[in-house]
Amino acid sequence: MDRKVALEAARAAHANPAHAQQWAEVVLRALRDPSAGMTKAVPPGYLYAGSHNLIARRDNFGPEALPENAQGALVGPIGWTSSQPVTIKVPFDVAIEAVSAWAIPIIEGSSPDLSTQLISSARDGRDLFSVAWGINGQSVNFTTGDTPLMIPACSACGTRQVPKDMYWELQRNDVIQVWFRNITNALVASAFGEENEIRLNAVVCFRAINKDGP
Amino acid sequence: MSGGLPTDVATVIAMAETIRSGDVSAMGLTGELVRAIERLPPTLGEGITRPVQQRGTSRYYTQDFENVAPSPATETKNIVLEEAGWIRAIVSTCIIQAVNVQTAAAVAAVAREYGLQGRAFFDLKFRLNERQGFVYGPRVETFGEAVIITGTAEFPSPMDWTLQKEDGIQLTIRNRLSAIYPEADPALTMRWVTVTFFVEPLEKQPYGF
Numbered sequence: 001m002d003r004k005v006a007l008e009a010a011r012a013a014h015a016n017p018a019h020a021q022q023w024a025e026v027v028l029r030a031l032r033d034p035s036a037g038m039t040k041a042v043p044p045g046y047l048y049a050g051s052h053n054l055i056a057r058r059d060n061f062g063p064e065a066l067p068e069n070a071q072g073a074l075v076g077p078i079g080w081t082s083s084q085p086v087t088i089k090v091p092f093d094v095a096i097e098a099v100s101a102w103a104i105p106i107i108e109g110s111s112p113d114l115s116t117q118l119i120s121s122a123r124d125g126r127d128l129f130s131v132a133w134g135i136n137g138q139s140v141n142f143t144t145g146d147t148p149l150m151i152p153a154c155s156a157c158g159t160r161q162v163p164k165d166m167y168w169e170l171q172r173n174d175v176i177q178v179w180f181r182n183i184t185n186a187l188v189a190s191a192f193g194e195e196n197e198i199r200l201n202a203v204v205c206f207r208a209i210n211k212d213g214p
Numbered sequence: 215m216s217g218g219l220p221t222d223v224a225t226v227i228a229m230a231e232t233i234r235s236g237d238v239s240a241m242g243l244t245g246e247l248v249r250a251i252e253r254l255p256p257t258l259g260e261g262i263t264r265p266v267q268q269r270g271t272s273r274y275y276t277q278d279f280e281n282v283a284p285s286p287a288t289e290t291k292n293i294v295l296e297e298a299g300w301i302r303a304i305v306s307t308c309i310i311q312a313v314n315v316q317t318a319a320a321v322a323a324v325a326r327e328y329g330l331q332g333r334a335f336f337d338l339k340f341r342l343n344e345r346q347g348f349v350y351g352p353r354v355e356t357f358g359e360a361v362i363i364t365g366t367a368e369f370p371s372p373m374d375w376t377l378q379k380e381d382g383i384q385l386t387i388r389n390r391l392s393a394i395y396p397e398a399d400p401a402l403t404m405r406w407v408t409v410t411f412f413v414e415p416l417e418k419q420p421y422g423f
Binding site for chain 1: 223226227230231233234235236241244245247248251252254271272273274275276277278280291292293294295296305306307309310311312313314315316318319321322323325326330331332366367368369370382405406408410414
């Protein structure tokens with residue numbers, strides 16, 4: 001059953017009784033369509049792989065200046081970024097049911113100070129970066145009600161083991177934009193500038209169900 | 215049947231077949247056909263989300279506080295709902311800034327033990343439309359520790375509020391660092407606090423969000 005098509009056709013029939021018969025034919029095809037909405041039972045012996053992971057990743061990225069850092073740079077509040085979003089082009093109609101995130105500081109040098117990797121107080125390093133996302137360039141769905149903003153990934157995304165549930169229905173070729181901001185310099189005052197900055201590898205993963213039938 | 219309308223696909227198909235047959239008396243059924251299709255139960259695929267939840271409708275209403283002053287100072291900010299919404303849960307994060315990596319790692323170890331995401335380091339209370347408190351002590355409204363009131367994204371603290379468009383939530387926070395470290399190290403500052411509500415819009419969103 002393809003409810004969307006059936007509904008539009010039924011409305012057209014109601015609006016234009018002279019063509020109601022033709023529109024009723026469209027309604028019937030949509031209601032009987034077995035693939036839309038996955039109403040068809042999975043055939044015996046056919047394993048349908050409906051679960052997908054849509055990944056947005058930023059590797060080796062450093063922090064941005066905070067408003068009152070020692071260098072005197074003034075970029076903006078922590079809740080926003082000047083960097084470009086990472087994009088995901090949705091490959092087919094999907095229902096996104098959950099999101100998770102993960103990050104790790106990069107440690108360079110032959111005898112590194114591993115305590116850098118212990119500055120996170122959230123599971124999977126999710127408090128080391130903040131995130132926001134939008135769809136098709138329209139908007140971000142993190143807001144105060146007046147102003148969009150980014151929030152720490154540990155408030156927005158779950159972990160690999162316990163993803164945060166979501167309810168999105170996207171169509172093929174929709175574009176998800178994910179903004180990342182490294183906020184390690186909010187945790188460690190001295191971690192800014194090329195010498196001292198803590199760079200991150202970070203990833204955001206949307207768990208998606210393919211809504212196209214097998 | 216619900217309100218006299220069919221709730222199974224087979225009956226709706228029969229109704230559409232009647233209209234297709236061209237029977238003049240069936241032409242009056244087109245309005246009922248529209249309503250019947252709207253009321254059909256979700257199919258397996260649709261059942262993954264409720265029909266009203268389309269596009270990117272899981273929303274995060276948030277306020278953030280930067281450079282929170284030490285107690286007893288408090289800070290209040292508002293969240294205004296852009297549309298009617300069902301508030302399902304609350305989460306928070308507190309970023310404590312330390313002077314160096316070693317101190318930051320020690321603070322993180324404390325946070326991991328006593329409240330992930332720094333939630334042990336601040337208090338919180340909230341009101342609805344500036345009228346009513348929702349965090350009470352023995353007799354009056356009070357602050358509650360964020361680690362008790364709020365959760366993390368993977369384990370959010372459940373809520374169940376149904377709010378109208380332009381309803382406002384007033385969040386007030388208080389820095390607890392001096393209560394935990396009475397000989398407060400000025401090198402520790404409450405750099406960033408975010409309090410976030412997980413909201414599902416209750417109205418269908420025709421244009422994306």
